[in-house]
Amino acid sequence: MSRFLRTTLSLCVLALVGDVLVAPLLSLGAIAPDFSLIALAILALGEGAFAGALGGFALGLVADTAIPNLLGLGAFCKSLAGFLVGRARSRLVIGLPLVEGSLVALMALGHDVLYLIGQSWFSEGAFFRPLITVVVPSALYTGLVSVPLIRLADALRMLRREE
Amino acid sequence: MASKPAYRSNRVENLALVVCLIVSTALLAQPEKQRIHMADFLGTILTSPYHRTVDFGRDIARVRRENDVLRAEIAALRLQQQSAVRFRRDRDELRRALGLVDVASATLVPCEVERRRVSSFASMVRVSAADTVAWERYQPVITTDGLVGRIHTVTGPRTAWVELLTSPGMAVSCELERSGLPGILHSRGGDFDLALIGRDEDVRVGDRVVSSDIAMIYGEGDRLSGGLPRGLPVGVVSEVSSPPEQLFKSVRVEPASSFTSLDVVFVIVGSGEWFVTQTPAPLDARTDDEEAP
Numbered sequence: 001m002s003r004f005l006r007t008t009l010s011l012c013v014l015a016l017v018g019d020v021l022v023a024p025l026l027s028l029g030a031i032a033p034d035f036s037l038i039a040l041a042i043l044a045l046g047e048g049a050f051a052g053a054l055g056g057f058a059l060g061l062v063a064d065t066a067i068p069n070l071l072g073l074g075a076f077c078k079s080l081a082g083f084l085v086g087r088a089r090s091r092l093v094i095g096l097p098l099v100e101g102s103l104v105a106l107m108a109l110g111h112d113v114l115y116l117i118g119q120s121w122f123s124e125g126a127f128f129r130p131l132i133t134v135v136v137p138s139a140l141y142t143g144l145v146s147v148p149l150i151r152l153a154d155a156l157r158m159l160r161r162e163e
Numbered sequence: 164m165a166s167k168p169a170y171r172s173n174r175v176e177n178l179a180l181v182v183c184l185i186v187s188t189a190l191l192a193q194p195e196k197q198r199i200h201m202a203d204f205l206g207t208i209l210t211s212p213y214h215r216t217v218d219f220g221r222d223i224a225r226v227r228r229e230n231d232v233l234r235a236e237i238a239a240l241r242l243q244q245q246s247a248v249r250f251r252r253d254r255d256e257l258r259r260a261l262g263l264v265d266v267a268s269a270t271l272v273p274c275e276v277e278r279r280r281v282s283s284f285a286s287m288v289r290v291s292a293a294d295t296v297a298w299e300r301y302q303p304v305i306t307t308d309g310l311v312g313r314i315h316t317v318t319g320p321r322t323a324w325v326e327l328l329t330s331p332g333m334a335v336s337c338e339l340e341r342s343g344l345p346g347i348l349h350s351r352g353g354d355f356d357l358a359l360i361g362r363d364e365d366v367r368v369g370d371r372v373v374s375s376d377i378a379m380i381y382g383e384g385d386r387l388s389g390g391l392p393r394g395l396p397v398g399v400v401s402e403v404s405s406p407p408e409q410l411f412k413s414v415r416v417e418p419a420s421s422f423t424s425l426d427v428v429f430v431i432v433g434s435g436e437w438f439v440t441q442t443p444a445p446l447d448a449r450t451d452d453e454e455a456p
Contacts, residue, residue, distance in 0.1 A: 016210075016213055020214070020217055024423055024424065027423060049176040049179075049180070050175060050176045053180040053183050054179055054183065056183070057187065060187070061205065061209075062210060064202060064205075065202045065203075065205045065206030066206070066210070066288075067202075068201075068206075068287060069195055069199060069286070069287060071191070071193070071198040071199070071202040072187040072190025072191035073191055075183065075186070075187040076183075076184060076187035076188065079180060079183035080180070080184065083176070083179075083183075086176070119331065120331075123286075123330070123332055126331065126351055129354075133354075
């Protein structure tokens with residue numbers, strides 16, 4: 001099995017199992033780590049912006065099937081997030097947990113803010129309160145949970161250093 | 164130094180992003196009903212097998228423990244039911260004697276939650292019933308704890324999408340059980356507020372909030388649905404304050420049901436003050452209530 005296929009399958013399992021089984025156990029009220037974003041960050045750090053954009057689109061589309069009235073919004077936000085992380089990887093020092101955790105937290109924050117803007121636009125929902133009470137704590141939580149997972153991915157040689 | 168593969172050149176990467184964004188935007192530009200049907204189709208292919216496998220594993224793990232609890236509950240409920248049937252019979256006889264209209268029974272249809280998402284943005288779940296259901300838009304959906312949402316889109320004779328109370332812009336007409344004060348329940352990013360309660364009204368922490376039979380409102384009020392059955396548990400008042408600059412009290416409500424662990428829900432089909440289950444009770448469970456008028 002090629003390395004790319006193995007990495008992609010492992011990350012699909014991480015995203016699905018994490019979001020469906022682990023996230024409910026780790027959630028603190030409405031605040032829960034986003035395992036599909038962590039999987040996307042590992043994919044983009046390992047394979048670059050091309051895989052980040054396509055992987056983000058696929059993961060976003062799968063997530064959107066559970067929120068059908070906003071079909072496409074998750075795919076939009078995640079493909080952009082995956083692309084940007086893939087582009088940023090050459091400027092990052094992979095191996096430092098603080099850098100990796102901060103990167104994922106920033107990615108989650110940007111993704112969720114964009115999603116929230118889209119959601120407010122399409123369904124006239126609130127913006128500022130969920131931004132403060134849910135989005136920011138969730139982003140920090142996702143960054144925290146991502147550190148051991150990214151270290152594990154590095155140990156399994158899923159992260160490729162930029163040439 | 165190894166050269167980059169062709170698919171990792173900047174131009175190809177940019178092209179991939181642009182294609183993804185265009186497709187996403189095209190999906191978002193579809194009418195809402197179209198988006199829901201497309202998501203339903205995609206979900207059937209992409210995630211349904213996985214969710215079914217996970218749910219099956221979970222069900223097996225908990226079925227024994229649940230059976231013990233349910234047996235005890237059934238025994239207690241049978242006793243309560245006998246009393247309730249007597250009360251109902253008396254009430255119906257009095258209503259008839261007064262020339263009032265007979266009270267109909269609504270049916271509770273058990274449905275399994277097939278798809279859900281644990282996220283701050285989750286607003287809909289897909290449910291499926293064992294048999295065909297007479298779905299109608301806006302039918303209330305409850306759990307054993309209380310109201311969770313209403314039917315939003317029917318996708319088949321056994322499946323439908325349920326809009327949860329956490330959905331942005333959704334409002335539910337409620338009342339306080341103790342005082343009968345009416346109010347409108349709104350979701351506010353994970354919390355619930357009970358609006359339109361006057362600042363001089365008597366509201367206490369711990370007051371139970373139940374549904375009222377006034378119509379539910381969606382969005383800016385341009386879409387009205389049929390009313391809910393009165394008295395469905397919705398939540399409990401968790402915080403009350405009277406900001407000096409406002410005419411109304413600020414009332415925070417803790418929901419009765421959990422929206423992150425929905426497994427089985429009940430759709431209320433028909434209207435009426437009495438609820439009966441769709442599946443007939445087993446023979447040994449039948450009591451004198453069957454003879455009740």
